[in-house]
Amino acid sequence: MLDTCGREVRTLRLSVTEACDLRCRYCMPEAGLAPRGEPLSADALVAIAQSAARLGINKIRLTGGEPLIRKDIVMICERIAKLEGITSLCITTNGTRLAQLAEKLRKAGVHRLNLSLDSLDDARYRELTRGGALAPVLEGLARALAAGFERVKINCVLIGGVNDMEIEAFVALTRKWPVDVRFIELMPMGECAGWPQEAFLSAEAVLQRCPELRPIGGEGVAVRYRLPDGLGAVGLIRPMSHAFCGECDRIRITADGMLKPCLHSGEEISLRGLTGEALLGALARGIGNKPATHHLKEGHSDTDRRMNQIGG
């Protein structure tokens, strides 16, 4: 379905929980956050996915909070992967439980995984996530590759003065494994909204540090590069330095059942309790009215939600 700006909306980011087992400093406060509402049931999530598919959505990404902490996550994936019209089912995860779940998720029909990983150094990872352990995440990555996931993507949020010294090490992962490493510019939301300007590093820093990277064209919101001997690509996702709203093809649904036509807009449409034609109508309204652009250039996001309450 097209929105009023003529963009074809094909992707749904569906959050299955606000809860998380990590406390990344830029995303969540140390004490956690009280949930904004009950998470949607598995039946409600599947009904939303089915209605979205009827409106032309073909790609669904499950997110959170941490989606893999939901006990029924494998069953949810199995049901969504079987829906008519859904050609791609992906999960964005912090990877803490991936070693146990990778094979089950692959068998359930999940096509792709995005693994969020902001440091390859044990101590820095622990500090950034407030207590997380790196080794199980790397084991999860190895299990995901062994389970046959196509093109696993590693997403690294760039934080000036915190992990930019690891850019070369992240890029080097594409020599070792057939993975895409994507650098994402930190957005001023929630916990990091008031951080000093130096933290908000332009992704151009990656090209300065690794001049051997060669452009290989864009894919969705990422511009892509490759090392001459790279097995995977290196992507830059630049919401701060290069607005990509013109190519945005996605809507989001929060774990408490609110449709967000734009990540950075305060506009929300409640889907809670809706079924059948009412659900379809509300989804169509949200897609049709996607805002033309966000206002990050003016230095702020207009949503009062944190990232774990939206899903990234």
Ligand code: SAM
């Ligand atoms: N817990 C899962 C994970 O970390 O992959 C899924 C949810 S998390 C909110 C989704 C993505 O949002 C992660 O890759 C995280 O790094 C990213 N994120 C969170 N806050 C952000 C911010 N202020 N700017 C840019 N990316 C952010």
Ligand code: SF4
């Ligand atoms: Fe949790 Fe993901 Fe937020 Fe980190 S970025 S605190 S893993 S929701």
